[in-house]
Amino acid sequence: MHPDYDHLQKAAKDHLWMHFTRHSTYDHADVPIIVRGEGAYIWDAQGKRYLDGLAGLFVSQLGHGRTELADAAAKQARELAFMPLWSYAHPTAIELAERVASYAPGDLNRVFFTSGGGEAVETAWKLAKNYFKLTGKPMKHKVISRAIAYHGTTQGALSITGLPGLKAQFEPLVP
Ligand SMILES: Cc1ncc(COP(=O)(O)O)c(C=O)c1O
Known part of the structure; x- marks a missing residue:
């Protein structure tokens, strides 16, 4: 106990x-x-x-109690606690972006960091909307999602989540 x-x-x-x-x-x-x-x-x-x-x-597929991961986090916290990537960069963000890009196929070569899955989904959705605005289709904004698809609990990610029971109490969601 x-x-x-x-x-x-x-x-x-x-x-x-x-x-x-x-x-x-x-x-x-x-x-x-x-x-x-x-x-x-x-x-x-x-x-x-x-x-x-x-x-x-x-999120912990590498396992619990991994001292090398704890040590890496401690080293980073000692060196630089936080730095937004708003016009500034820092070595670990650059190195991780380079590494993730090396795993991605074809011309997927640039990495945008977020703090979790819902935020990643929202970011991808925003990028797609902006892309179509910039390429002459400003009203192309519909998203198709699958029944039972779970995309997160933030407003946007919840809007394209395919689980009506999770959404009802927060409607109206993002059109
Ligand atoms: C497919 C998928 N997308 C998005 C999310 C949301 O991620 P987060 O809880 O980190 O916001 C999850 C979380 O389980 C997920 O499984």
Whole structure:
């Protein structure tokens, strides 16, 4: 059992607003608390082990507890905490862009960084709209998405998500 378990339970119920969660579920039950991970496995506060088959939300495919990744993040934080790529660049952004471009096929050679999937979807959509404005088709703005396609929870990404039940409470969304 995690040494701070009771406090964590109470604080989670009092202060933590969880994503995609019906909070009343936890009125009479404990909030599941995951405390650590190693490789493809994670452990909860009671010591139960789970296979993290979803890799977080498809973001920790390289595994939990990778000290080389933690060290790289620590090194970067010590060197330069944050720098927006608004007219300025920094070495790690340049190097990563070059590396990602080297994996991409054909003439896909430029990388635009975002902080997550929903933002990436919105950015791609905005780029497409702008492209058609610049090439003489300013009203070409429709997006076709597949039923059940999940594209994220931000307004734009949600608008092209193909899950009506996720969208209804936030309508009207982006036309
Ligand atoms: C296909 C797809 N697009 C977009 C997203 C949204 O990504 P994020 O949660 O990082 O905004 C997800 C997240 O699960 C996804 O699976």
